Amino acid sequence: GAGVSQSPRYKVTKRGQDVALRCDPISGHVSLYWYRQALGQGPEFLTYFNYEAQQDKSGLPNDRFSAERPEGSISTLTIQRTEQRDSAMYRCASTQGVNPPVKRETQYFGPGTRLLVL
């Protein structure tokens, strides 16, 4: 596709359920990022991948959150045993490459998945 796509666009779940959020980056983009955005705030970094390797997961709030990108393309962010405080917009972004730095400077964002935990 032409841009980053995410699915589902909206997800309503009950507390305690697991959810899986999907991100399909721009074709050929090397790096993929996950952010979480609370209402009225800017996005906050969660984790990122270069190809299939998870390079930094320092932003994941706790061990209920995990992400994978097994083939270096599509990525899944999984939240286990969801809690109401997990409700937010989850955004994915991708960049063209890693080197030279100019190839990774502009992040292209998807439309996001709005998660509501009841």
Next chain:
Amino acid sequence: SQQGEEDPQALSIQEGENATMNCSYKTSINNLQWYRQNSGRGLVHLILIRSNEREKHSGRLRVTLDTSKKSSSLLITASRAADTASYFCAEDTGFQKLVFGTGTRLLVSP
């Protein structure tokens, strides 16, 4: 929170007026970027200014950067109703993740 701060939090102007948004950040940067977020849509990259640049233009956008004050400003000239959106600055510290500010909500009335 590591997020930078933007001011004002909200700005309401008439079409044709200029809009200025300010961003203060906390760390040393490689570059600073500005993004726009329309209601119901994703974040769109607007402009990037490198740490060794002081001013940059793109169409109706002008960005300035003062690394000594760790601050940046975004000026939108001759605003249009379609400019109504939230605007975020984002620090690129070189560790391949962006640190976003808290955003400015801009409303441009016809």
